Amino acid sequence: MSASLAERARSGDRRALARLLTEVENRTTAGEQALRALYPLAGRAHLVGVTGAPGSGKSTLVAALTGKARAAGRAVAVIAIDPSSPITGGAILGDRVRMQIHATDSDVFIRSMASRGHAGGLAASTVAAAAVMDAAGFGLIFIETVGTGQSEVEVAAIADTTVVVQAPDMGDEVQAIKAGLLEVADIVVVNKSDRPGADRAAAQLTVGAHSDRAAGDRPRPKRPEVLLASALTGAGVPELLGALDRREAVHRAAGADGGDAALKRAEAQISGILAQRVAAQLREPARAAQRATTLAAVAAHEIDPFSAADRLLELLRADRAED
């Protein structure tokens, strides 16, 4: 049944695509099977991560970029993530409010995701959802993170291109030279450029983005382009889309393996799945007693958490050897 769901999603059936995304988001067996079938067909889209503080204008900017891309006839998908309550598990997913102008365009597909306890600005199934949209034929996919602080940099590990959205008056030069989010940006956009202070913010960010060339072999922060835009008036939006397209061309030129971004994304996905699989195996009833004893021993400070993890890994390995 899920194979046909995947096929229907591929052939443009939006209802099937939506259903499939639910399966993937809920990490069902059907979702996993569909992903296995679809993954080889993905890898063609440009995945653009859009991140920045709450209220910096990410959703409005994504809507404006989507409008420009649609004017050029391109199909656009958006994954918009908002936080889940750590208390109740509930969420308000409000990013569509800014994007409703595209609601009835069948070549724009917008999907909200709750973070469901995942830290880092994304949901655990975000990359998988993007792969499904990619396989369904969307060439440009925006991944809008939850409103971030200074260090939710996970999006940079899964996107081809990372855009950090700033608003004017978000702080002085010291903010602009702090480590974290700004270091992982390919493009920094000072949004709301119709407001006072935007030029000064852009100048400070440009200065902050310049790093010492004599760093030797150590890993180096990126040197982002700094652009001004106003999602409200549309100023700077075509230039931003142009900058994204240039980035995409660079990725294409990087070769069949998609370059560093694709490798990082592969690593992020596999690490996530490995962690899930290990956790799931440890939760199996046959191992419940051993797991509970180990947890209790750590809670009582009788053994340290490293030894406990090693012990549990050893347990899984021994069980596998018996099979």
Next chain:
Amino acid sequence: MTDRPLKVLIAKPGLDGHDRGAKVLARGLRDEGFEVIYTGLRQTPEMVVSAALQEDVDVVGLSILSGAHMTLLPKICAGLREQGMDDVLVTAGGIIPDDDIPALEQAGVSRVFGPGTTIREVAEFIRANVKRREV
């Protein structure tokens, strides 16, 4: 998976600008553990149907105070059916005269909640009536 959070679309079809009730409900359902997609003011029936489809929601909650409910709500129900989403639970709230309720139920609205309804009542109605969907 039965323990996944239920997804609810809260939408305001039509032209009235009073979204306090919709926002209070969205917030309240969040606290009840639902994932609430809020789409804002002045939605056409087509926009509501399209958002429900893309988000694959379990429930569509419509808030309407303009008096246009007899036109807009049946259109939304019909649009959902056309898209194969007859398993989506549709509820409505706002200012809707009692005399109109039978016709709205006939059109596909499962429940009309009037002023004074508590969040808890809405949440319990949803949990009791949402359809467990097969893919």
